[in-house]
Amino acid sequence: MRFDNAYFNLGYLDTLSYRDTIIHRLDPRTKLMATLFFIVTVVSFPMYEVSGLLPFLLFPVLLFSLADIPVKFIMKKVLLVSTFAFFIGIFNPVFDRQAMYVFYGVTVSGGWVSFLSIMIKFFLTITSALLLIATTSFPGICRALQKFGIPDIFISQLLFLYRYIFVLAEEAMKVVRARDIRSFGKRGKEMTAFTGIVGTLFLRTVERAERIYQAMLSRGFSGALHTAKPYGFTGADAVFLTITVTVLYLLRVHDVVGAMGRLSISIF
Amino acid sequence: MHMADALLSPAVGATFWAASLGAIAYCSKKLKENPDDKLIPMMGVLGAFIFAAQMINFTIPGTGSSGHLGGGMILAIILGPYAAFIVMASVLTVQALFFADGGLLALGCNIWNLGIYPCFIAYPLIYKPLTKAGNTSKRIVVAALISGVVALQLGAFSVVIETMLSGRSELPFNTFVLLMQPVHLAIGLVEGFVTAGVINFVRAARPEILESVTSSRQLSPDVSIRKVFVGLLVVAVLTGGALSWFASANPDGLEWSIEKVFGRPELPEQETGIAHVLKNIQGKTAFLPDYNFKTGEKKAGGQESGKDEKTWPSAEPGTSVSGVLGSALVLGLIFLIGFGIRVVRKNKT
Numbered sequence: 001m002r003f004d005n006a007y008f009n010l011g012y013l014d015t016l017s018y019r020d021t022i023i024h025r026l027d028p029r030t031k032l033m034a035t036l037f038f039i040v041t042v043v044s045f046p047m048y049e050v051s052g053l054l055p056f057l058l059f060p061v062l063l064f065s066l067a068d069i070p071v072k073f074i075m076k077k078v079l080l081v082s083t084f085a086f087f088i089g090i091f092n093p094v095f096d097r098q099a100m101y102v103f104y105g106v107t108v109s110g111g112w113v114s115f116l117s118i119m120i121k122f123f124l125t126i127t128s129a130l131l132l133i134a135t136t137s138f139p140g141i142c143r144a145l146q147k148f149g150i151p152d153i154f155i156s157q158l159l160f161l162y163r164y165i166f167v168l169a170e171e172a173m174k175v176v177r178a179r180d181i182r183s184f185g186k187r188g189k190e191m192t193a194f195t196g197i198v199g200t201l202f203l204r205t206v207e208r209a210e211r212i213y214q215a216m217l218s219r220g221f222s223g224a225l226h227t228a229k230p231y232g233f234t235g236a237d238a239v240f241l242t243i244t245v246t247v248l249y250l251l252r253v254h255d256v257v258g259a260m261g262r263l264s265i266s267i268f
Numbered sequence: 269m270h271m272a273d274a275l276l277s278p279a280v281g282a283t284f285w286a287a288s289l290g291a292i293a294y295c296s297k298k299l300k301e302n303p304d305d306k307l308i309p310m311m312g313v314l315g316a317f318i319f320a321a322q323m324i325n326f327t328i329p330g331t332g333s334s335g336h337l338g339g340g341m342i343l344a345i346i347l348g349p350y351a352a353f354i355v356m357a358s359v360l361t362v363q364a365l366f367f368a369d370g371g372l373l374a375l376g377c378n379i380w381n382l383g384i385y386p387c388f389i390a391y392p393l394i395y396k397p398l399t400k401a402g403n404t405s406k407r408i409v410v411a412a413l414i415s416g417v418v419a420l421q422l423g424a425f426s427v428v429i430e431t432m433l434s435g436r437s438e439l440p441f442n443t444f445v446l447l448m449q450p451v452h453l454a455i456g457l458v459e460g461f462v463t464a465g466v467i468n469f470v471r472a473a474r475p476e477i478l479e480s481v482t483s484s485r486q487l488s489p490d491v492s493i494r495k496v497f498v499g500l501l502v503v504a505v506l507t508g509g510a511l512s513w514f515a516s517a518n519p520d521g522l523e524w525s526i527e528k529v530f531g532r533p534e535l536p537e538q539e540t541g542i543a544h545v546l547k548n549i550q551g552k553t554a555f556l557p558d559y560n561f562k563t564g565e566k567k568a569g570g571q572e573s574g575k576d577e578k579t580w581p582s583a584e585p586g587t588s589v590s591g592v593l594g595s596a597l598v599l600g601l602i603f604l605i606g607f608g609i610r611v612v613r614k615n616k617t
Contacts, residue, residue, distance in 0.1 A: 006323050010366055039373050044278045047436050054595050058602045065609035081368045085272035088437050088444075095438040103592075111438060118436060122274035126368045129273075133365045141365070150289075151296035153308075157358045160312020165319050165362070172320035191458070194326035195465025198337065202470055205317040206477055212309045221305065261594025 007169045009077065013130075016069060017137040022236075023067035028140035029147060030237040034244045035132045041248045042124045047114045048100070051257040053121065059248070060127045067135045074134065078126050089118035138162050167208075172201055270363075270378050271427055273371030277434040284430065285376030291384060292357055295350040307351060315355045318343065319362065326462075338455075340386030341416055341463040345395065346470075346478065349387040356383040377430050381423040389422060390415035405471070409464040416460025417453060424452035 017024070023031070038059050045052055064071055096111030133141070139159060146155045175197050179188050273281070299307070318339035339359070343352035357379045363369045370378050398411035428444050431437050439447075471478055 006367075013366055036372065039273060039371065040278050040281075043273055043276055043281065043373055051591055051595055055598050055602070057599065058605070061602050061606035062609070065606045065613070068613060077368065084270055084370075085274040088272075088275055088431060088439065091443075092438045095440065114436070114438065118274045122272060125273035125371045125373065129365065129368045129372045132372075138362075138365070151293055153296040153299055154292050154354055154358065156308060157311055157315065157354050158361060160309065161315035161319070161355075161358045161362060164313050164316035168313070168316040168320040169323065172324060176324055189325075189327040191326055191461060191465065194324065195462055195469055197324060198321045198462070199466050199469030199473070201321060202317060202466060203473055203477075205313050206310070206474075209310045209313040212313065213306050216309060217305075257594035257598050258591060259594070260597045261591055264593050264597060 004173065007173060010165065010169070012073065013134055014138070016134045017140075019068065019135075021067045021135075023063060023135045025236070026135075026240055027233050027237045028136045028144040029233065030241050031132055031136050032141060032144045032148075034241060035128050037245055038128050038248060039125050041252050042121055044252070045117070045121070047117060048110060050113060050117050050120065052252075052255065053117065053124065055251045055256045056124055056248075058251075059244070060124065060131055063128075063131045063135065067131070069131065069134050074127060074130050077130055078123065081126055085118055085122040089115045089122075092118070164208075168201070168205065171204060175201060270370035271374040271381065271430055273373045275431050275434060275436050276373055276377070277436065278373075280430055280434045281373040281376060283376075284380050285373070288357065288376045288379040288383070291353060291379075295353045298350045299354070307347075311347065311351050311355050314343065314347065315358050318355070318359050337462055338382065338386075338420075338459050340382055340419060341390065341395070341412060341459065342466055344387045344391035345412075345463070345467055349391055352391075353383050353387040356387065377426070381426045381430075385422040385426075386415070386419040390419035394418055403471070405464075405468045408467055408471070409461075412464035412467065413457060413460035416458075416463055417456035420452045420456035420459060421449060424448040 093111035
């Protein structure tokens with residue numbers, strides 16, 4: 001039931017984004033900028049960096065707890081996400097066997113270090129992207145993009161797409177259920193059956209688009225979508241953004257892990 | 269195949285973001301030139317359609333594994349290249365946000381790889397000329413197959429190029445190409461068959477949809493295919509030029525100015541405390557026994573690792589211990605903070 005799961009997840013993330021917490025109340029632009037800055041900072045670390053990446057976990061952990069987002073749900077999604085980074089990264093240990101560190105007699109090759117670095121980066125970037133959508137409604141993100149100067153046509157396309165994903169997914173789910181009920185084992189999943197299903201879905205889609213267009217015309221549609229703007233850039237946003245950018249910058253520039261380690265050694 | 273954030277360097281990610289945003293702006297402008305109100309709901313709902321169709325899987329003949337639709341070619345055939353590109357970009361954006369397919373920085377690469385090639389290469393240069401002389405269903409199958417394969421081969425090759433330019437993976441170029449291209453040959457064939465199947469299905473049931481859409485939303489007559497091709501070539505050369513400029517301006521593996529702004533080795537020079545510590549570690553790592561810089565094609569990686577060494581605990585036991593201890597402490601502290609906030613929150617409610 002991959003289909004039902006995917007559909008459920010989509011809906012659940014959407015529900016999460018309408019909670020009311022300190023993070024949810026922030027302006028979407030603030031969260032979008034903070035997330036992008038976080039991702040670029042994480043990715044800017046060179047390929048053999050591991051220890052410097054660890055303090056960056058603070059950002060997702062804070063978002064999880066302040067915005068009250070279920071950790072398990074997001075973690076499951078991170079695990080399920082396309083494993084491309086893993087499959088490409090796993091070749092690093094194969095091609096880079098030069099010893100990099102010797103730690104209590106165990107030799108670690110450069111390949112394993114860079115693989116670990118890729119996986120930590122993968123985890124951090126994917127988690128922060130999912131946290132962005134879990135704390136910010138999709139229309140909010142679209143409005144933020146619009147304010148940043150993304151063309152109107154693309155924004156209305158995103159809003160339209162999002163509005164009809166749920167409608168069409170439900171329609172597709174009906175068709176898939178009908179197929180599953182009438183078929184046995186692998187039958188009914190051939191490509192010819194698939195093209196028939198998708199073709200039917202397409203025809204229904206086009207008919208729906210025509211009805212939507214007529215409905216829009218009768219309500220005075222003139223080529224542009226208008227949206228209400230319940231958000232504003234407040235003092236809280238300024239504080240959040242300043243703190244995030246400053247802390248990320250400091251974490252990028254300073255070796256926090258090394259400093260902590262040396263500190264603890266000098267204490268004990 | 270979706271490109272992933274973790275394999276990208278900021279320079280490559282930003283370049284492809286810029287290129288994709290430029291393409292979106294260009295297509296928006298083109299669509300505005302001959303406004304068609306009807307197109308807006310059509311594009312929106314078709315985007316949702318592609319999204320839903322991607323969630324349905326089917327069995328790939330002969331293998332037993334399941335595949336799903338990409339959709340770029342279907343969109344290009346039905347909506348014409350400009351609208352199709354906007355729709356494809358929107359579908360990928362929603363996927364990046366809700367399914368975290370790839371990630372946000374990689375979104376630019378993914379829009380480029382999965383949008384530009386079907387809409388601006390495969391469709392105008394292959395599909396359209398092949399189906400020009402009369403539309404039989406056989407012709408559609410052949411045209412869709414070839415354009416599906418070409419679009420996916422180009423997309424897969426771009427993934428290789430993007431990964432190589434970023435310098436995070438150590439896969440040699442040849443191995444990587446041999447890994448990606450054959451897999452995407454199969455995926456491209458499947459995509460082509462499915463595209464042809466859907467187009468032929470629609471053509472049999474309601475031919476007027478295809479005809480009305482295709483006649484009104486083609487590349488406008490004043491834009492010849494050659495112009496589009498030359499334009500893309502210019503973009504490619506500019507992109508390549510910009511990238512190589514980054515490369516030559518900054519020899520360590522295309523790290524962008526961001527890396528320069530953030531780069532640990534440069535900055536601490538001004539900050540006495542850290543600089544002192546770093547120099548100490550640098551001194552220790554300088555006579556580290558088994559450490560060899562990589563040479564040859566992995567020069568970039570080698571030089572980066574040279575930088576890196578300074579921040580990672582060296583093989584000297586004292587610093588190794590402090591590194592591991594520090595990591596554990598930092599992680600512990602972070603989780604404690606998170607846990608603390610949760611507890612406080614629960615007590616409040």
